[in-house]
Amino acid sequence: MVGGSRDRDVLGSTWRCRRWTVISLGNWGGVHVPRGRPTSTSARGEVLSFLQQKLVACSAGAGGLVIVEGGTASGKTHLLNDFLRFAADSGTLTLSATGAPDEQNYGTGIIEQLFINSSALPANVADQVAEILHEVGERVAGVADPEAALSPIVQEIRHILLGLARGRTMVIGVDDLQYADASSLQLLLQLQRRIRSVQILIVLTLDRGDSSRPEMTAHFDRLPHDRLHLRPLDDQAIAELTAPIAGPVTAEQATRLRTLSAGNPMLAAALAEDFAGDGEVVAGTAFGRAVVALLHRHEPALREIAGTLAMLGEYAGHGALARTAGVSSAVAEDALAVLTDIGLIENGQFRHPAAKVAAADALPPATRSRLHLQVAHAKYRQAAPAEEIAGHLVAAGQVAPDWSTGVLRRSAEIATVRDDLAFAGRCLELALTATTDRAERRMIRVALARVTFRVNPYVSASCLAALDEPEPGVPPERAESMARARLSLWNGDREGLADAVSGWHESGQKIDSRSRATLTLAAQWHFGPGHAGPVAPVESGAGDRDPWSQTTAGLAEVWRTPGSAASTASAERILHNCPLEDSTLEALATAVTALAYGGQGECAERWCAQLVDQAGRRGALTWQAFLGAVGAGLVLRRGAPTEAAAQARQALDRLPAESWGVSIAHPLATLVTAETVAGRHEAAARVLRHPVPPGAFKTIGGLLYLRARGRFQLATGRLLAAISDFMDCRRLLDALEVDLPALVPWRADLAEAYLRFGNGPVAQELARQQLARSPEADPRARALGLRVLGLAATPAEGAVLLRQAADTFQREGDLLEATGTRKLAGATAAGPRPPATRVWRETPPSPPPEPREDPAAQTDDPLESMVLSEAELRVAQLAALGQTNREIGGSLFITVSTVEQHLTRVYRKLGIRSRSELPMQLID
DSSP, rough: OOOSEEETTTTTTTOOOOOOOOOOOTTTTTTTTOSOOOOHHHHHHHHHHHHHHHHHHHTOOOOOEEEEEEEEEHHHHHHHHHHHHHHHHOOOOEEEEEOOOOGGTSTHHHHHEEEEEEEOOHHHHHHHHHHHTTTTHHHHHTTOHHHHHHHHHHHHHHHHHHHHTTSEEEEEEOOOOOGGOOOHHHHHHHHHTTTSSSEEEEEEEEETTTTTTTHHHHHHHTEEEEEEEOOOOOOOHHHHHHHHHHHHHHHHHHHHHHHHHHHHHHHHHHHHHHHTSSSSOOOOHHHHHHHHHHHHTHHHHHHHHHHHHHGGGGGTTTTTHHHHTTTOOHHHHHHHHHHTTTTEEETEEEESHHHHHHHTTTTHHHHHHHHHHHHHHHHHHHHHHHHHHHHHHHHHTOOOOOOHHHHHHHHHHHHHHOOOOHHHHHHHHHHTTTTTHHHHHHHHHHHHEEEEEETTTTHHHHHHOOOOOOOOOOOOHHHHHHHHHHHHHTTTTTTHHHHHHHHHHHHOOOOOOOHHHHHHHHHHHOOOOOOOOOOBBTTTTOOSSSSSHHHHHHGGGGGGTTTTTHHHHHHHHHHHHHOSOOHHHHHHHHHHHHHTTTOHHHHHHHHHHHHHHHHTTTTTTHHHHHHHHHHHHHHHHHTHHHHHHHHHHHEEEEEEEEGSSGGGGGHHHHHHHHHHHTTTTHHHHHHHTTTOOOGGGGGGGHHHHHHHHHHHHHHHHHHHHHHHHHHHHHHHHHHHHHOTTSOHHHHHHHHHHHHHOHHHHHHHHHHEEEEEEETTTTTHHHHHHHHHHHHSHHHHHHHHHHHHHOOOOOOOTTTTHHHHHHHHHHHHSSSSOOOOOOOOSSSOOOOOOOOOOOOGGGOOOOHHSSHHHHHHHHHHHHHHHOOOOHHHHHHTTTHHHHHHHHHHHHHHHHHHHHHHSGGGGGGG
16 A cells, blocks of 8 residues: 555445555455455454554554444444453553543543553653643633644653654554544644654544544545444344343344344344343333433434434425424434434334334433424424324423314324323313313313213313303303213213203204113113103104114113013114213113113123223223123122122222212112122121212112112111111102112012011011012012012911022022022021011110109110000101101001101100100110
């Protein structure tokens, strides 16, 4: 070589010719370079061998300068360190330094490292250099041209280095030359001009593609030197590199590792860490960390461009990258070249989604937020999908720009359809910050109420409560009316439901047949079949006899005649034709209930489980909880109280108590009944302490809860409390204007309580009423009446009646009642039952009342020494509970005058003057 530079792509076979003569293709400094493309490992060994040969030549008096270029983390540093270690081991004086961004503007950063990092320097030289460098601060203080001021110091250091190289070989290695300070760079250039006659070998590494590279290398290009280009690792090199991390890899795995890493050693090693030699090569946590580390080796500007590219994706072309990042096209192109060189992107896009995510995450939070807004606007200008634009607006976490309202609302609709409820909610909340238009804000809040209902009805209600007053004379939109109707039903608010329906009437909005049907069934689920349901204008041709109306009427039969062919057929049509939505919850619940009452309990449970699973997959906690509670009731009916209790608790846990509305009565009723049947009375008592909204006691759910509580009171001997609950069931049914002897058999329950109380005639009369009001098509309701008659009959006759009732329950699929009744039949057949007694006290009596002046009243315990008659005791107990004379008469089926006569005798016998003085023992 005559002069200049010789460039070589070490992993390829391309020579770049300059104005200097180039050595022959097959040889390089005595090192054989095979034609074609050698492997990365042999190439790395080739580079190291070349440097070693240069060291041999330097020892012979021919110094030189070698620049090793490569992308970030391409192995330059490891190569330089290996060579410096080799040189030091061979007795060569080695000086090393590393450029760093934070020292780039520092006067003599690399010079200091060259002398500080070496332990082989003579002591006098180290002291001399330390004294020279001590003057640096004084020389640059307050001067206009610090570089010129340091020039004498650079010359002194140069003389010292040249003096050290006389008679011995010296190697100077500088890593990351692109960060060299001006004085240190001046020193290296001065040495380059003199090394042909001294034994100094200078090896510099430089990031290929760095923005400072052309200017940096232009200084060295004027004099002869060697330049080596490190190329990416190939498959074999990848396999050898990753073997210590992931173990041996197959050829296919090595190819995959190279493709994802682009041959970058750092990325390949990170992939190997994620891969660990098991299964498919994937990019995981280690890969993401490596991407961030690579980007942090460059200037913040490049990281910002990389993050912008990651966010823009396919929309980065046509100058959008430069405009969005706020840089010139030339700077953007240079950044893309660097990112390509280090293996992160290919053809202008990131090689792997994990790298894209890491590039965005590598940005400072404030920068990332700002870029998300800028990228959102760039994509908006290019008509990107609404949900993609909205993703950036949500990620920005700032007040949304005014142009984004429509985009956010559309994205919320799409996200709701896709069941991404969290994202839909965030879009709508953000849309509220983007507009001040009153009508638009109203529509956004309504949409937010509908979305949040699926996960938290309490929040949904607060969204509607926050609505501004509507414009005078402007009827609500259909969506608002539907949302209000939905929440009114959920909260047991009949007036609110009526207001929502009136909104339809006022606006003349039409409602399709399916929506009308599901709303009607929802109203009946909560308020009973006596409720007509929403009566809103229907679409043209959708009369009362259309298929949906007929199906609704057929399914409603389940409340009065469970198990009818009409209700079962309608239930199947509902389940096959109503998708799971907010508006269909109660319709679907009614359908599975109808199947269970129609003797298809297994099918009902299977349908309900499928609906619960679907609700879970779609992230709709409200649906999942509600339907889970319905399913728990079906399991209880099957006769599995422990399993039913577990499912009821699971349903309750899915929603906070305040979000359940009146529907909480259903799982609580199931749970109380299950614990009572299982004999876990303390657990049932704890459930009964759970608060229930007052509105629930105006709904079907409240009826079920009252009955469950009454059965608990009956099981624990609290007969008066049980009688009160069963009578409350009767009063609530009267208020709902319905009588549901199958769903809430209050007569049979009350009859059993009176039988336990010792009033057989009243019990038998109530049981006969239960039978009379239960049609032949409702065998289960009739079986309840038979059971009480069996308990009141003689042992022989009673055993027969109880077995008949048990068999009927069995045929109807009500295994819970069948099992309990069969046990009663067995006990009755085993022998005579003890006579009915007054079981009205579980705990010791309270202290007796103070003695009165009346001698007849002076007794230690009036409840023991002065026994009331049966009739007087029943009246006194109900009076002690606070019932009026009319209520007592209704409960005992006697006239008000008779009640007054009994109370007069009770007061006289107990020595008191009013019902407020009745002893508390009466209601224990």
